[in-house]
Amino acid sequence: MAPISIKRILISESVDPCCKKILQENGIQVTEKQNMSKDDLIAEIKDYDGLVVRSATKVTADVINAAGNLKIIGRAGTGVDNVDVDAATIKGIIVMNTPSGNTISAAELTCTLLMSLSRHVPQAAMSMKAGNWDRKKFMGAEMYGKILGIVGLGRIGKEVASRMQSFGMKTIGYDPITPPEVTATWGVEQMSLEQLWPKCDYITVHTPLMPSTAGLLNDTSFAKCKKGVKVVNCARGGIIDEDALLRALESRQCGGAGLDVFVEEPPKNRALVNHPNVISCPHLGASTKEAQARCGQDIALQIVDMVMGKSLVGAVNAQVLASTFTPESHQWIKLGEAIGAALKSCTTSKQPFSQVQIITQGKHCKALDCGDLCQRLQLQSYWFSPGRSTSLVGAEPQRVPTAGLSHWQPAVLQGRGVSSAPALCDW
Numbered sequence: 566m567a568p569i570s571i572k573r574i575l576i577s578e579s580v581d582p583c584c585k586k587i588l589q590e591n592g593i594q595v596t597e598k599q600n601m602s603k604d605d606l607i608a609e610i611k612d613y614d615g616l617v618v619r620s621a622t623k624v625t626a627d628v629i630n631a632a633g634n635l636k637i638i639g640r641a642g643t644g645v646d647n648v649d650v651d652a653a654t655i656k657g658i659i660v661m662n663t664p665s666g667n668t669i670s671a672a673e674l675t676c677t678l679l680m681s682l683s684r685h686v687p688q689a690a691m692s693m694k695a696g697n698w699d700r701k702k703f704m705g706a707e708m709y710g711k712i713l714g715i716v717g718l719g720r721i722g723k724e725v726a727s728r729m730q731s732f733g734m735k736t737i738g739y740d741p742i743t744p745p746e747v748t749a750t751w752g753v754e755q756m757s758l759e760q761l762w763p764k765c766d767y768i769t770v771h772t773p774l775m776p777s778t779a780g781l782l783n784d785t786s787f788a789k790c791k792k793g794v795k796v797v798n799c800a801r802g803g804i805i806d807e808d809a810l811l812r813a814l815e816s817r818q819c820g821g822a823g824l825d826v827f828v829e830e831p832p833k834n835r836a837l838v839n840h841p842n843v844i845s846c847p848h849l850g851a852s853t854k855e856a857q858a859r860c861g862q863d864i865a866l867q868i869v870d871m872v873m874g875k876s877l878v879g880a881v882n883a884q885v886l887a888s889t890f891t892p893e894s895h896q897w898i899k900l901g902e903a904i905g906a907a908l909k910s911c912t913t914s915k916q917p918f919s920q921v922q923i924i925t926q927g928k929h930c931k932a933l934d935c936g937d938l939c940q941r942l943q944l945q946s947y948w949f950s951p952g953r954s955t956s957l958v959g960a961e962p963q964r965v966p967t968a969g970l971s972h973w974q975p976a977v978l979q980g981r982g983v984s985s986a987p988a989l990c991d992w
């Protein structure tokens with residue numbers, strides 16, 4: 566990738582001091598300003614090439630549009646839902662995160678909430694502080710032998726599974742991307758959500774918040790659960806619908822909830838927080854010294870590497886930003902667009918197809934990953950001759966699975982019609 570000039574960075578939240586130190590050691594001026602209002606941030610951001618945030622800074626389109634020089638938004642953590650990534654992309658700003666730095670901490674807090682729900686530790690501690698000695702009120706249940714449903718089997722879901730298995734829990738789960746044969750190797754049996762809901766004693770969610778995960782647990786899914794199911798959300802507020810959760814707690818369909826995250830943070834509506842069967846934290850999943858040190862260090866090193874043109878690690882929107890590519894890479898973008906054009910015409914064709922032939926020319930063509938393309942198209946074999954012609958052959962006439970094409974987004978899917986594809990491939 567091409568080097569990118571970053572001279573001044575604003576850190577707008579409490580990020581580990583190692584972040585500032587690494588950036589400064591690499592010649593970048595750093596200003597730390599916390600608790601800025603939106604207007605303060607809009608006024609301030611003009612002067613910076615880079616912004617480093619955690620989850621509290623709302624980097625909205627207004628903020629992005631006010632930022633004349635901004636080239637990088639670094640998220641010292643995982644979720645980038647507080648950043649308007651589309652607005653940043655339109656302005657050519659790279660958005661980068663550090664997705665593995667806080668995995669263990671978030672998994673440990675999830676397990677803490679699961680165990681606190683089983684033994685009412687927070688409520689018992691509060692009762693002791695109030696001067697009581699109540700041994701009947703806090704009767705619990707063992708985790709041993711219970712079924713934990715894990716929705717979202719990515720980094721955190723996996724770590725939660727192994728930890729709760731050590732307590733003798735049976736772990737089942739659902740993830741539309743992580744293959745069942747992979748999760749089986751970590752002891753998680755996958756099944757559909759319809760099959761999962763009625764089996765679970767506990768459910769924990771570990772997905773990003775997006776349209777397909779908003780309200781995953783709602784009135785309908787709670788009704789399908791075992792009466793008294795306990796739920797944990799250490800991912801994002803809204804994956805468990807908050808109103809539905811309150812109704813389920815009141816009807817006792819839900820026996821307890823452990824919540825680290827809320828739709829609105831801090832939550833103005835305190836009904837859930839005040840419910841006796843809810844244990845809650847003020848978004849503490851990543852709040853450990855270790856996680857903060859990793860995320861602070863990772864984001865600083867990633868930015869420094871980017872400035873030096875060494876690598877672009879953790880960028881969530883780089884594939885659509887021409888600024889991040891060397892002139893040589895533009896050829897690959899063209900090739901991506903050409904393949905996208907071919908795929909697009911396959912998806913829109915009314916006729917199933919049995920063979921795709923992509924004709925390429927030139928010395929770079931052998932790097933075209935036909936195995937990957939073949940897999941996306943669910944074709945069984947491919948024939949490839951460097952610099953000449955590539956045939957992807959399916960045993961049966963097939964339709965291109967449009968779901969799989971999401972992996973080719975967005976540059977590749979900006980196809981421009983199959984007729985232009987051969988010309989674009991030819992360089």
Ligand SMILES: NC(=O)C1=CN([C@@H]2O[C@H](COP(=O)(O)OP(=O)(O)OC[C@H]3O[C@@H](n4cnc5c(N)ncnc54)[C@H](O)[C@@H]3O)[C@@H](O)[C@H]2O)C=CC1
Nearest residue numbers: 643644671717718719720721742771772773799800850851
């Ligand atoms: N409370 C806190 O302080 C923290 C919260 N988080 C949040 O935890 C969540 C998970 O983080 P990671 O495990 O690192 O992410 P990840 O990207 O490794 O895993 C997310 C998984 O969700 C799956 N998924 C997507 N749509 C789904 C659906 N409809 N149903 C089921 N699964 C689906 C994905 O295939 C993926 O495997 C994120 O929302 C992140 O922001 C992360 C760190 C700290």
Ligand SMILES: O=C(O)C(=O)COP(=O)(O)O
Nearest residue numbers: 619620621642643644851
């Ligand atoms: O990394 C994430 O997704 C988190 O939710 C952690 O947020 P934080 O960095 O603690 O504001």
